[in-house]
Amino acid sequence: MKSSRLLWSSILIVAIITTSIFIYGFVNAIQTVVYPNGSNLTEPEAEIEEEIAPSADEIIILSLGDSLTKGTGDKTNNGYVGVVRNLLEENKDKPVYLRPFAVDGYTTEQLLDFITTQSGVRTAIKESNLILMTIGGNDMFSPGNELDLQTSEQLMKDALANISKVFAELNALNAEADIVYVGLYNPFSEIDENGEVALFVQEWNHEVFKMTTAYKQVMFVPTSDLFYKNTKSFLSSDVYHPNEEGYKRIGERIVNVLQ
Amino acid sequence: MIKIYPLVRNEVLKIWKKRRFIVIVLILAVLIPIFTYAQLRVALNVQKQMGTEDWRIVVQQQIQDYENRVGSPRMQEEWKRWYTVEIQRLQLHLDQNIDPNSPNGVTFTNQFVANSVGLFLPLLVLVIAADLVSGEHSAGTLKLLLTRPIKRWKILLSKYIALTIYVSITVLLLAIMSYLISGIVFGFNGWMQPVLTGFEVIGSDLNLNNINSIPQWQFLVMELGLAWFSSLVVACLAMMISVLVRSIAAGMGIMLATLIAGTILTNMVSSWENAKYFFMVNLQTVSYLSGSVPPIEGLTLSFSLINLSVWALLSIFVSFVVFMKRDILN
Incomplete structure (x- = not known):
């Protein structure tokens, strides 16, 4: 009888205490969600950006930019970045990590905004040993839209101005990492009878190349020659993005440049 | 006039002697390590892929990944909505410099409770509640209980109070x-760590006007x-079934089927708006x-709380009416 009395009183005490806590929590939750009373958030203090240097014991690949870097069109979804990563992993005895930050449809403006305002990617940039990027295509062409070189020509100026800022920002964040800008190719070569688009693409590539010469760690890797012949066999079903084979060639070229 | 207090005491001790509680402890002792291990694997895997433990990099990458998913033309509308809300929620965490899933015991407990409330916790409650009345039928003890000079409603009420204690x-x-x-x-730390709450999902937007940063213990x-309220509602419904159905197995089966139907429904009803009147989709x-998209718009x-209360009150009403009028001789 004694033990059951002890049991009963302990159960009762525990139950009364927990039930009161739960009722308090329940009421508190209703107040917070149903009868909210404004926000108590303050402007976060401007973060003091830490000094981080890339480590020499590992290879951190950071990918930035648009769908070409994300790997759209590749059924395995790795894109050329995946190819580079795998090849580096085979060749080097350091661990290789990949941090994919590319987003379909990104324009130069979005990329610039992304790397100047987002603390997560800024930290990631500082830590990287290799930055792979494509950007600019979406500023001037968009898949599915009618090709209009005159508009594209006008859009090019702004896009180039943004890219120049992107390079400056990357260089400010991390002056040691190899930065690879993958050049544009001409996906329309089969309908481009008098070579207008090819010329336009080449003009773009040339302008970007000129900018890269200002930084010794920024490399321009051309790709347009890879898609000269049999263009369709290297493009995916949207006839715009490369397929596995196309990405493989881009990736292999980048690794060749890096070695 | 017999007071209710000794009756409750009697019921509580009866449930304790049935050793149901050991079953609950054992279930938890087996399952929680499994979930902990799963969580650990997820964390290790992210670290292996990205080569970092810096949550800002991981969350940033997650946002980019979600943006790609939202942009994908094959993505279903409701998933797009989910991802859009999630992007805004994560972005706010980045802006406020608050890690949404910092690895510690309190965060794990938070997430575990949130994931348990729909099915796991109700099942544990069922272990205790399912045979409170029907069990006395099977054991034949109900007749003994009811032949005492005690009002029937007091007996049932004492069972409800005992059940609340165990919930x-x-x-x-x-x-x-x-x-x-x-x-x-x-x-074991993480009690004081800040978490964000007060989100309101409007369509595919998050209303950020009432967000509050509170210490994690308060959130918990x-x-x-x-979670306790949801469990209590399940307990009341289980009690009603236990009064209505004399077979323990049948009663348990009915409750199980209902709860599991609930989890299936929450995954597919987004377009059937009237499904929101079922109690099962309101348990979460x-x-x-934490600002996740509810299973049904609106x-x-x-x-949810009003809906659950109505269900619970109805079930209590039915239980009392049936229990008081029931002929127990056969």
Whole structure:
């Protein structure tokens, strides 16, 4: 009888205490969600950006930019970045990590905004040993839209101005990492009878190349020659993005440049 | 006139002697380590892929990944909505410099309670509640109980109070065991760490006007309060079934089927708006705290709580009416 009395009183005490806590929590939750009373958030203090240097014991690949870097069109979804990563992993005895930050449809403006305002990617940039990027295509062409070189020509100026800022920002964040800008190719070569688009693409590539010469760690890797012949066999079903084979060639070229 | 107090005491001790509680402890002791291990694997895997533990990099990458998913033309509309809301929620965490899933025992407990409230916690409650009345039928003890000069409603009321006591202890036990077990792996700190709450999902937008940053212990207490309420509603319904159906197995089966149907429904009803009147889709009251998209558009915390209360009150009413009028001789 004694033990059951002890049991009963302990159960009762525990139950009364927990039930009161739960009722308090329940009421508190209703107040917070149903009868909210404004926000108590303050402007976060401007973060003091830490000094981080890339480590020499590992290879951190950071990918930035648009769908070409994300790997759209590749059924395995790795894109050329995946190819580079795998090849580096085979060749080097350091661990290789990949941090994919590319987003379909990104324009130069979005990329610039992304790397100047987002603390997560800024930290990631500082830590990287290799930055792979494509950007600019979406500023001037968009898949599915009618090709209009005159508009594209006008859009090019702004896009180039943004890219120049992107390079400056990357260089400010991390002056040691190899930065690879993958050049544009001409996906329309089969309908481009008098070579207008090819010329336009080449003009773009040339302008970007000129900018890269200002930084010794920024490399321009051309790709347009890879898609000269049999263009369709290297493009995916949207006839715009490369397929596995196309990405493989881009990736292999980048690794060749890096070695 | 016999007071209700000794009756409650009697019921509580009867449930304790049935050793149901050991079953609950054992279930938790087996399952929580499994969930802890799964969580650890996820963390290790992210680290292996990205080569970092810096949460800002991981969250940033997650946002980019979600943006790609939202942009994908094959993505279903409702998933797009989910991802859009999630992007805004994560972005706010980045802006406020608050890690949404910092690895520690308290965070694990938070997430475990949030994931348990729809099915796991109700099942634990069923272990105790399912045979409170029907069990006395099978054992033949109900006749003995009812031949005493005690009003029937007092007997049933004492059972309800005893059940409430055990629901409280079960929820507490779940929280304590999950904290202790996961704490061994993730560490026991994290009580004061800030978390964000007060999100309101409007369409595919998050209303950020009422967001509050609160210490994690307070979040946990609010979460437990809501989980306790959901469990209590399930307990009331289980009690009604136990009064109505004499076979323990049948009663248990009915409740199980209903609860599992609920989890299936929450995954597919987004287009069937009237499904929001089922109690099962309203059980996940906790999700309103952390700002996830409700299973059906238009569900809000107040709707869910009112809905659950109505179900619970109806079930209590039915139980009392049936229990008082029932002929127990056969």
